[in-house]
Amino acid sequence: MAAETAGVDLVPVVALLAAGVVAVPIFKRLGLGSILGYLSAGVIIGPFGIGIFSESETILHVAELGVVMFLFIIGLEMQPSRLWGLRREIFGLGALQVGVCALLLTMIGLAGGFLVSQSFVAGAGFVLTSTAIVMQLLDERGEMSTPKGQRMVSILLLEDLAIVPLLALVAFLAPVAANDAGTGWAGRLTDIGIGIASITGLVIAGRYLLNPLFRVLADSRAREVMTAAALLVVLGAALAMQLGGLSMAMGAFLAGVLLSESTFRHQLEADVEPFRGILLGMFFIAVGMSLDLTVVLANWQMIAFYVVVYMLMKGLGIYAVARFLKAGHREALERAVIMAQGGEFAFVLYSSALAVGIIDGEANAILTAIIIISMVLTPLAIMVLRRFTPQVEQSLEDVDVAAELSGSVLVIGFGRFGQIASQPLLLRGIDVSIIDNDVEMIQAAADFGFKIYYGDGTRLDILHAAGAGRARAVLICVDKADVAVRIAEHMRAEFPLVQVLARAYDRGTAIQLIRAGVDYQLRETFESALLFGGSTLEKLGEDPDDVVEVIEEVRRRDAARLEMQFAGDIQSGRDYLQGNVPNPAPTPLTPPRRTAKALNEEAADVIAKKATPAEQIERN
Template sequence: MAVEHSPTAFVVPAVTLLAAAVIAVPLFRRMRLGSILGYLAAGLVIGPFGLRIFSDPAAILHVAELGVVMFLFIIGLEMRPARLWSLRRQIFGLGVLQVSVCSALLTAAGIAGGFPVAASFVAGAGFVMTSTAIVMQTLEERGEITTPTGQKMVSILLLEDLAIVPLLALVVFLAPAVSGTPEGGLTSRLIAVAIGVAAIAGLIVAGRYLLNPFFRLLASYGAREVMTAAALLVVLGSALALQLGGLSMAMGAFLAGVLLSESTFRHQLEADVEPFRGILLGLFFMAVGMSLNLSVVIAEWTTVATYVAAYIVAKAAGIYAVARILKSDHAEALERTVMMAQGGEFAFVLYAAASSTGLIDAQANAILTAIVIISMVLTPLALMALGALTPAPTQSLDDVEIAEGLSGEALLIGFGRFGQVISQALLSERAEVTIIDNDVEMIQAAGTFGFRIYYGDGTRLDVLRAAGAGAARLICVCVDKREVADKIVELVKAEFPLAKLFVRSFDRQHTLALRAQGVDFETREVFESALVFGQEALVALGIEPDQAAAVVADLRKRDAARLELQQHDGIQAGAHLMHPQVTPAPLVEPARRARPLNPEAEDVLSDETRFSG
């Protein structure tokens, strides 16, 4: 895009980038292909090989570099030593082994294709760097980041994030060897390494002794925007310092983040910078999409297709082998393989650095970049295929007792957080309680604390009969999913009408539905605890304890009265909760406080529309 000396010279490109992202990302997420692919596609469409709205390669490079710099700063900011230490065995054991094996296989694939050893190593090392954004987003969507399987993948990603730093230095070290200058080759190489090491050492010293005093001085003036500006100054200044030292701006940003991770101002800085993370990553991926040279892909389609397949297969073989060697089962190893077999965003950084030093030429950079981008595009599709082709995981029932031929005066279904508290109350009075759950890990964990839990699915009539529902005087439904609770209630009411039925409710509407089904008792899972919380909050604000208890007791009574009203009047009564202007007079006069929390809030407790939970 042509540069104009007018206010629109910046606004038009910015609006174009934002519009492309706003259109493409929701579309791709709707198709369950992920936001990253949306950014890549948007960049491809508006880039020099699409609609040519952006045609200046230098501008594209600057956008991409800024995105990488800020991305690596955020990564570094999260690399707290304590976090690294807790995962040290998986990071430096599993992570190092996987990176080493996959690097060797990928380098061998390049050499087998007739490419030089140095270029093959750089190409393979770049592809080893899994896409942190894709894997972390997938784990977050599945809720698996904190699971053992997820933690292993996170550890590998951390090691790969750390590995980019020595790899960038290695590119600088290898570059003089292929520069074609026989005289002074070793001397030039040593000087370049010495300058790079000096730049890193200088940055570490400055960060250790200057950053905290610097931010403490700025904080004393109380200007938050200045703190944000100072954070950007440190990031970009560190990036520039390492670039002048012959290394990468990205490496400088990473080190700045690591240094700030130990600063007393770390949380403030993270809060200031975090909102920019998503948009900067989006800009980075859009710039990557713009960088996809379709003319090179078309001209070299056989090379691109061959190495996409070869690299994915080689890396997948390495990941699966390492997982199995370290005792992961087949399902876990296969899932990790499919999720991590692609190249990642750090490959672009490594390839750009190698291209700028002459280690690989522009044509090779374009081909390798296309290979990585295509592998990233294929990852969501591969995960969808894996989910469709593999059966649902089955839980091992080793050392788990099946619910069969049981009896007791109470049957408790679901041993989560809610059910555990209920069971303690029943067991404390030596009630004959049978507890069933379908989470094997929960059952095994409970067994270590002396609880005897049986395996069984409460939505199956045969399981309920085997668990003694027919002889139970009380059935407590404590499961953590509303649809599951509703199915169990339907079965119990139809097949075991003599048992009292107590049910964990999830919200007000669920409570009304359960009462309509005729359960003997229900309680919303957070209502009572919220009342206790509110009572203690009133006391903390200076209300007398007796008065606070009276307020909460009144709230409980009025809530019960409103439920009765809604139960009998249905939608008409429920409409009052949605339209405050037609709210009837309070059903019960609220207890008066010793003093209002603030003058405007005098009657807040008498407004029943505010308590619909």
């Protein structure tokens, strides 16, 4: 047994996993993303780092399955109906941007004296923007669903689609690169015919065999068999394309597209996702290992030159296309800076080009270094853009600015909460004035017959113009907690006789709003959660009258606990919740202007105190 154990070398496996586990959280904390973390980990443990691995090719061959599964997942997201809905943005804007930028970057390679095939592969790889970086930036800035965000997402979708024909083109370019081996037009046409036959066969099999296969497997109710079948489909499609002389990734992508409208799509995605994540991380680590630092150091001037020129030329192409399609200067400039880097698909393209002999190992190391450096520079470029460009001003075209409004109720914020809260008032014929500072929301609401005025509720002049002083009640329905508290403070200081009702994000916000002097506050999820819990009890067979009593008891307990927390007596609240003190009668919460100074200070301490996991219940 000891001899068998001694024969298993776990050091490389442990080092590989540890490198990713340690590097990725550090790089994400620095705002550089997980991909750069994996690449850096590969450099450190690779042959040009501390040398735990002497050959990265073996790991790279295994890890390429991560790219295969990644493209299968992308294919699952590419439902024909979705592509058709975004056809103008994807196949118009996206195709134009990719085409223009690919042409510009290929010309740079030709000007540098490289072959057409090498210049095209190098430029096309850099054109493929980092989906991970751009999607993360859009998500952090909350712009994923905005029109300009959707345009960038459409371009990324086109680039995700473009990797498939690009990989096929690399395979078709290979005979040209190896023309001295005697491969003529007949051989090339034969290869093309075999490739087309492979694609046709895969489409037919996917159309008529995959769904019936998964229906049979689903009836067996064997989860592990479904997982095995998902892997079989991905790897089988990849093998079919490989045997046809095409890319494995292309086969996986086509299999995903064929199953994108299947009822088993979500099950397949869930089964493949864990393997995809681990193997894709291994792929980036292997790419980092294959980065020849001696080549990079020997060619650092060339690398620095092409990083700058590629990023500038790609950014110029993106900006020109955006302006040509009537985008504003600010949006075009932002898109050019955010999407000026190369992306993770470039590594896939360069690896394929290396395998078929279009580029050699030295060129692959140089191109990989160019992509990595451009990805590192992207966050810095965005910081510079934000530093030297003014804040964007929303266009107020077709939007009325709040001025001399006279509604008996003023609603501030017309998001999902404000829309629902205003409906009972409108049904009773109450004159309601509504202001919001989201121009897109105002324009969208106008399509449904709502008259919304533009105005920032945190400004006193806007509150005066919106008629806050003349209103019978003001409803604060904004979604940001700090903004709601600031509006409440303005209202109490400037219009003390007007009733103020506010939406609270959580218990801490509710206490701040009470301190600000609102007449009524409601945590945005409280009543809906109570209704949800009550409905659950009824579904479990509880008597409806008993459910009403239970919900009322929960409401009373919550009001008492909030009163105690407002007074700063957290321990009393815990004792009460645990049943150690009598059930107090609910008392109305009083605004701070009628509360002792000491209680205010204690309540401030409660709000400022960072909640531990054990205290999370006290915030909801």
